[in-house]
Amino acid sequence: MLSKLKIKYLAIIIILIGFSVGFFNISRPSFKLTNHEVTYIQDKLKNGELSPNMVIIPPGTGTIGGENFRSFQDEAPIFEATVKDSYALSETEITFAQYDQFCKTGIRSCPSDEGWGRGKQPVINISWFDAVAYTKWLSKETGYTYRLPSEVEWEYAARAGTSSKFWWGNEYKQGIDHCDRDLGGCPKGSDLGHPWQVGILKPNPFGLYDVTSNVYEWVEDCYVDNHNNVTGTTAANKTGDCNDRTVKGASWTMPQPHVHHSLRMGFTINARADSIGFRVLREINKDELKD
Template sequence: MELKRKKVLLAILCAFLPGTVAAAETQYTEPVTGMIFALIPGGCYSMGDSAGDGDPNERPVREVCVGDFLIGTHEVTNKQYKLFQPNHGSGSSQGASLDGDDLPVVNVSWEDARAFAQWLSTQSGATYRLPSEAEWEYAARAGSSQSRYWGNSVDDTCTYANVADLTAQQQWAKWTVFPCSDGYAAAAPVGSFKANDYGLYDMLGNVWEWCEDVYNSEAYEKLPKDNPLYTGSGEYRVMRGGGWSNGPLGVRSSHRVGLSPGFGHHSLGFRLVKSTP
C-alpha cells in the first residue's frame, strides 16, 4: 500500500513538470540539450561494500537515506557538451576516437562538469548539478545489494556495461579483463547496453562519472544518515562507476576513487541531476 501511494505521488509530481514524456510520467526531457531525466523515488539503502569485495574506503557499510531526485538516464554526450563548449575535443585512445556525437564526453574535469551544470541551469531556468555520492550509488544500485546492479557474477557484465573485456584485451594485452566481449575496445555510444531497474544506462562502465562530493577515505564514518554530502577539506573529488578500461575490481556499485578537480582523462565523464521542486 505504501509503495502504491508513493507511485501515485510521484506521478502527480511529474505531471506538473514541463516537458514530461511517457513511462508513467516519471521522465523529464530537458529542452536545451534533449537530455532525459528519470525520477528516482527516495529511500534508504545500505551504502558501501555490502558484497565484501571492496576497499577499506567503501566501509563501514551504513544505512543512508536520500530524497527524490531526477537523474540523467545517460551520460552527457559530446554533442550535448559542445552546446556549451563548441571547441571541446574528447580526443582518442590508441587510435580509437572518443569524439563521436553519441559517445560520452570525456577529458572533462570536475570543474568543467560543474560549469556545464551552471550553464544549463542558466539556459533553462531550472537547477542542474552533479549527483551527490550517496545519490549516485543509490541510483546505480537500483535496489540491488550486490557488487553490481546485475549481480555479483562477472559473467553477465557485457550485457550491461562497456568494460575492459576480451575485445579490449586484443589491443591492450596486459589488461585484467572481464571474461566476455562487449564489442567495443574503447567508449561506446551512450545507451548501448541494458539499463538497470531504474531505467539508467551505463551507471557502471563506459566512463567514470564525477560526483559533487569532496573525496575523503573516511567519509562513511563522518557523514549523517540523511542526504549525506561531504564538503569538508580535501584535495580530490569523487568519481564513480568505472569505465571502458576497467576490469572487475573497478566496476562495482560501491567502488569510489578520488581525483583532482582540475584533471580529466579519456574514460571520465559525468551525468547530471535536476533538482525537484
Template sequence: MFYRVNLFAFIFVQVACGNVDLSAEESKSTTNSLGMTIVRVSQGEFEMGMLDEHRLKLEHKASAYQREIHDYVEKPAFPVRLSQDYGIGETEVTVSQFREFVQATGYQTDAEKAGEAWVFQPDAENPLDRFSLVKDTSWRNPGFQQSDTHPVTCISWQDAQAFCQWLSKKEGATYRLPTEAEWEYACRAGTRSSYFSGEKPDSVYAVGNVADASLYARHPEDVLRQRVVGLEATDGDGFVFTSPVKSFKSNAWGVYDTHGNVWEWCHDKYSDRYYDDMLTKARKMGSRTKPEPIVDPQGPDNTPKHEHGDWRSMRGGSWYVAPLQCRSSIRAFAEAHDAFSYIGFRVVREMK
C-alpha cells in the same frame, strides 16, 4: 605529478544495498531542450557502500592489498535516507550535448586551456604511465575516435560544474552533479548485489562497457594485470574504448551505463574515511545494532588532504578497468581540474 601518478595507481588497484520498492513502471522520465532524458528517482532508504556479504565473495578474487583498498574506501556500509525525489540523467552527458554548451558559451575546458589532457598511452613501459599528459588532447580529441553519441570525456570537475550552471539557466531549473549517495542509489535501483545485474562479475558485460576481450585483443597487458575472472576470446562487450551511450541494458529504473564506460564525477569532496565517520554518526543517532539513517549525505566539508588539492569523488568505473572495479559501491577520486580520457559525468536535476 605525484598526486596524479598515485591517483592512477589507486584506480588501477581498485577493484549495498537498497531497501526500496520502486519498479521501472513507477519511474517517470522527461526530456529537456537539450534532448537529455531525465529519470525521476523517488526518495527512499538504502545501505551505501560495500556490505560484509560482498567482501566475503570478493576475497578469493582479489589480492590482500586489493581487499584492503576496498575495505578502506567503501566500508563500512551505512544507512542513508534520501529525503527528496530527484531526476538523474538517463545516460552520461554526450559529446553532442557538451558541444552545444561550448557553442553557446565559447567555453574552454581545463584541458584546452592547459593544451593537454591525460590520455591512454598503450606503449608506455611503466604501467603507471599508461595515462600521460599529451599535447593537443581534450574532449575534442581524447586519443581515440568518438561520435556524437559517445560520453564526453577529458572533462574536469570544474568543466562539469560549468556545464551544469549553463544548463540550469537554459532550462530554468537546478542542474548539478549527483552526490555519491544519489549516484549509488540510482545505480543500484533497489538491488543489494555488487552490480545491479547480480553478483557475478561477468554479468556486467550485458550492462556496461568494461575492460574485456576487446581491449585485451589490442592491449593484452593492460587487461591481464587487473583481470580477476576468466577471459576468453568470445567474452566482452565489443568496445575497446568508450561506447555510445545506451549500448547496453539499463537497470530497473531506466538508468544506463552506471557500470563502466567512463568514471563519473560526483559533487562530494572525497574522503577515504568518510564512511567510517558516517556509520559512527548513524550509531550515535540510533544504536550500534540499529543505526539511524544519515539524511542526504553530501561528503565532508573539508579534510587535511584538501590542503593539497580539491579532490572530488568519482563513481562507476570505466572502459579501462575490469568488472571488479565497476561495482555499484566502487569509489575513486581526482583533483577538480584533472581531465582524463576515462572521466565523464552525468547530471542531476532537482525536483520540486
C-alpha cells in the same frame, strides 16, 4: 495432533524460504522494483533544442558502500542512506553531442575525443570544474536547477534501491552493464578499446545506463578515503581535501573483479582523463509530481 503437524511443516517451509532468500542474495528492495515505472523529464534550451533526457529517481532507503577486500580500497563502512525527495538523473552519461552544445558557446574549451568520435560517445577529458560549469549553464538555459549528484544520490540510483553488489544481484554478468574485453562475449559495440556509445547495454530498473561502465563519473563530494563520518542523508561530503573530488562507477579500462557500484576514487578537481566523464542531476519541485 494434525494442527501441531501443520504448524511444524509451516515452520519448516518458512525456514527454507528464509534460507533460499539468503542463499541467492535476494534482497527485499528487489521485489519492490519489479513494478517500478520509469518516468522521464526533458527540458528545452533557450534555442529550442532539448536538454539531456532525465529519469526520475524515487525516494527510499538505500545501501551505500562496500567491503574493502583489497588494501587500497576506500568503500567501507557500508551504511544506509535515506532519500526523502525524488530527483532526476540523466539517463546516460553526458555525451559529446550534449556537451558540445555548451562548449561551443565559448564558456569552456571543447575537450578532445581522442579520435574515437563525438556524437553519442560519452564526453571525456572533463575536469570537475568543466562538469560543474556545464550544470550551471543548463540551469540558466532551462530555468531549473541542474548540478552534479552527491555520492549517495549517485549510488542509490545506480543500485536502483537494491542492497546487492550490482542492481541485478551479487555476481558479475558480462554484457549487462559492463564489458570486460578479456573475458570475451561483449555485446556488439561495447567490445572496443575505448568508451562505447551510451545506451547500448541494459538499463537498470530506474532507467539508467552504464552505471558500472564506460567512464568514471564526477560527483559533488570532496574526497575522503572512507565512509566513517557519513550522515545517512543525500548531502554531499564537504570535509577532507576538497582539492580532490570523488568519481563513481567503473570505466572501460577496468576489468573484473574491480567493477561494482560502491567503487569510488579521488581525483584533483583539474584532472582530465579519457576515462572520466559525468552525468547530471536535476532537482524536482514537488508540484511537478502532482500530475
